[in-house]
Amino acid sequence: MVRFDSYTPGTAADEGTYGQLERGEILFFPNSPFELSGEDRTFLVSQNKTDASYHKNISYRPAQDRLKGLSQKDPEARRRMGQVMRDYSRRAIEFTRSFLPRYAERWRVDYASFRPVEEEGRQLSFRSRNDLLHVDSFPTRPSGGDRLLRIFTNANLSRPRVWITSDNFEQLAHQYGREAGLPGEPGLWARFRNQGLTFLSALGLPVVPRSDYDRFMLRFHHFLKENSAFQESCPKQRWEFPPGSTWMVFSDMASHACLSGQFMLEQTFFVSRASLLCPEKAPISILENLAQRRLAD
Ligand SMILES: [Fe+2]
Numbered sequence: 001m002v003r004f005d006s007y008t009p010g011t012a013a014d015e016g017t018y019g020q021l022e023r024g025e026i027l028f029f030p031n032s033p034f035e036l037s038g039e040d041r042t043f044l045v046s047q048n049k050t051d052a053s054y055h056k057n058i059s060y061r062p063a064q065d066r067l068k069g070l071s072q073k074d075p076e077a078r079r080r081m082g083q084v085m086r087d088y089s090r091r092a093i094e095f096t097r098s099f100l101p102r103y104a105e106r107w108r109v110d111y112a113s114f115r116p117v118e119e120e121g122r123q124l125s126f127r128s129r130n131d132l133l134h135v136d137s138f139p140t141r142p143s144g145g146d147r148l149l150r151i152f153t154n155a156n157l158s159r160p161r162v163w164i165t166s167d168n169f170e171q172l173a174h175q176y177g178r179e180a181g182l183p184g185e186p187g188l189w190a191r192f193r194n195q196g197l198t199f200l201s202a203l204g205l206p207v208v209p210r211s212d213y214d215r216f217m218l219r220f221h222h223f224l225k226e227n228s229a230f231q232e233s234c235p236k237q238r239w240e241f242p243p244g245s246t247w248m249v250f251s252d253m254a255s256h257a258c259l260s261g262q263f264m265l266e267q268t269f270f271v272s273r274a275s276l277l278c279p280e281k282a283p284i285s286i287l288e289n290l291a292q293r294r295l296a297d
Pocket of ligand 1: 134135136251256
């Protein structure tokens with residue numbers, strides 16, 4: 001972890017920091033480098049959901065200014081939640097743009113989300129569990145080899161968010177890549193299926209065409225969560241992110257799990273391979289090296 005105890009607003013990361021981030025280090029700001037007002041935090045922690053059927057996340061799509069996953073019927077509460085999410089997303093994007101300018105020109109801004117449910121003891125399906133170590137891969141939004149950068153803020157007023165991390169993706173891919181089905185050349189059927197899915201998607205049908213890279217990353221996410229020997233025996237580091245703190249990480253590189261915490265905000269970016277300081281350290285490059293072939297266009 002790299003700490004920024006006294007961050008001066010407007011300061012951009014140096015090359016050393018980009019390198020650490022791309023290798024899977026967490027950049028940690030004990031005092032959030034952008035504002036989340038006291039009133040906004042008080043509103044967020046009033047959204048106290050214990051109902052197991054409640055959505056895992058409330059998401060906000062900045063490009064469409066659209067809120068999803070909120071079961072709240074009260075129009076005033078919906079309006080307020082929309083405003084808080086919009087403000088958080090805008091400030092997180094502004095900060096990340098000024099701190100990591102080399103990514104900003106070519107990144108795709110993804111969704112923001114709010115996690116209103118206590119993580120400890122949650123009843124979730126196995127593959128959705130957050131308390132098992134994994135690297136991120138989004139089933140509905142394949143990255144095509146771009147990287148997943150996420151910035152998080154703990155909006156809780158009194159309790160930390162607790163994570164564990166383990167070896168990074170490069171180490172895990174070398175150790176488990178083949179066992180997890182690192183693909184060789186695709187067969188005729190796989191190629192035919194991919195072309196079919198791309199065609200159906202172009203027609204507007206709700207299918208998700210995935211590159212070989214995205215298929216592997218999704219499989220690897222499940223493989224790690226289902227591998228109890230890995231979960232039990234791997235080296236672990238424990239991190240506490242206090243109330244009001246912010247941290248960022250390439251979540252496709254740092255294996256991570258969330259043990260406890262409630263009321264977290266988060267903004268995700270797809271960072272283009274072309275804008276990385278060390279493109280050879282991107283998960284897709286590591287896998288293409290191991291597989292000795294291209295895994296995405
Ligand atoms: Fe994750």
